[in-house]
Amino acid sequence: MNIEFNILKRQFKKHQLEYEEATLRVLRSGWYILGKECETFEKEFLKWSGSKYCIGLNSGLDALILALKVIGIEKGDEVIVPANTYIATVLAITNNGGIPVFVEPDEYYNIDVSKVEEAITSKTKGILAVHLYGQLCNIIELQKISIKHKLFLIEDCAQSHDAIRDGKKAGTFGNIGCFSFFPTKNLGAFGDAGAIITDDEKIADKIKMLRNYGSKVKYHNEIDGVNSRLDEMQAALLKVKLKHLEELTYERRAIANNYLNGIVNSKIKLPKINSDGKGHVFHLFVIATNERDNLQQYLADNGVRTQIHYPIPPHLAECYKELGYKKGSFPITEKLANEVLSLPLYNGMTMEEVEYVISCINKY
Numbered sequence: 001m002n003i004e005f006n007i008l009k010r011q012f013k014k015h016q017l018e019y020e021e022a023t024l025r026v027l028r029s030g031w032y033i034l035g036k037e038c039e040t041f042e043k044e045f046l047k048w049s050g051s052k053y054c055i056g057l058n059s060g061l062d063a064l065i066l067a068l069k070v071i072g073i074e075k076g077d078e079v080i081v082p083a084n085t086y087i088a089t090v091l092a093i094t095n096n097g098g099i100p101v102f103v104e105p106d107e108y109y110n111i112d113v114s115k116v117e118e119a120i121t122s123k124t125k126g127i128l129a130v131h132l133y134g135q136l137c138n139i140i141e142l143q144k145i146s147i148k149h150k151l152f153l154i155e156d157c158a159q160s161h162d163a164i165r166d167g168k169k170a171g172t173f174g175n176i177g178c179f180s181f182f183p184t185k186n187l188g189a190f191g192d193a194g195a196i197i198t199d200d201e202k203i204a205d206k207i208k209m210l211r212n213y214g215s216k217v218k219y220h221n222e223i224d225g226v227n228s229r230l231d232e233m234q235a236a237l238l239k240v241k242l243k244h245l246e247e248l249t250y251e252r253r254a255i256a257n258n259y260l261n262g263i264v265n266s267k268i269k270l271p272k273i274n275s276d277g278k279g280h281v282f283h284l285f286v287i288a289t290n291e292r293d294n295l296q297q298y299l300a301d302n303g304v305r306t307q308i309h310y311p312i313p314p315h316l317a318e319c320y321k322e323l324g325y326k327k328g329s330f331p332i333t334e335k336l337a338n339e340v341l342s343l344p345l346y347n348g349m350t351m352e353e354v355e356y357v358i359s360c361i362n363k364y
Ligand SMILES: *Cc1c(COP(=O)(O)O)cnc(C)c1O
Pocket: 059, 060, 061, 062, 085, 086, 088, 089, 130, 156, 158, 159, 179, 180, 181, 182, 192, 193, 194
């Protein structure tokens, strides 16, 4: 058997006619940027999320960059961020001139909230929380810390569409929730796309201006903006996907449950699910073992493709050399980078394929 890590065509095929209909509707409308599709997607997304405002943007990274820009992150400002995250989270800070202050992960691979307060200094402006792999971090505690220290709380929800904690969706706990709709994300577009949600009207207004050259009225540029608009095609396609997100999440959870119940191998650590475990949306199914490279090769030899999220932690990335971190600066994160392995888990994966992956792993 040959098991790819992801086959995007399978999730497309589930609702192919609806996607094709949406595409033709946009093509034939003659209106491609900032029109009805974007507006209605924003309405539907904010209704879905339970927040007051939504602004469609060009990507998840743009959502994060603009979020940090509106809260006023400038040169020299410190932002607390998990050491174990995708580099885009950190790029959002440094793109604004800010300094990332890394905090090691807990046993759920998310930021260890017990180490956040000791990272706060007089220069700290905000906390950039990440809900990694599809499970919310301890955002309740981060809310308390941010209120106590008067910090902004921004959520990177690129991997956690529809993830829940205490009955609330990811992105609705902080001042701003940032989403990516990159094709492989749980709510994926068919190209680049992103959005922010917020309950703060001022923030929403400003991001709306920023995404369109800093203007509300054409040629009246009030602030120093960018071009980061969610185009009509992606918005129309996302509306279709959003309608089916619940069923897509359900399918992901079913695959994950099979892995959780089926994988029995003393060499392998399964992902830990927090007590509000119903809320995990399994953007990735990440196992860990100190024989990671061996296991990955063995699985590849048996036709099972896996990936590593992520092999190089941001503090050791080439682009952040000047931050001065060395191997050993964040040992827990570095250990994870050597031990984690993501198994295939995607919409349209058959249970036969899932069973095959399980049997390979159990034979290892
Ligand atoms: C994908 C991702 C991003 C970036 O989103 P893009 O839409 O690809 O720019 C940011 N943070 C995390 C955690 C991600 O997984």
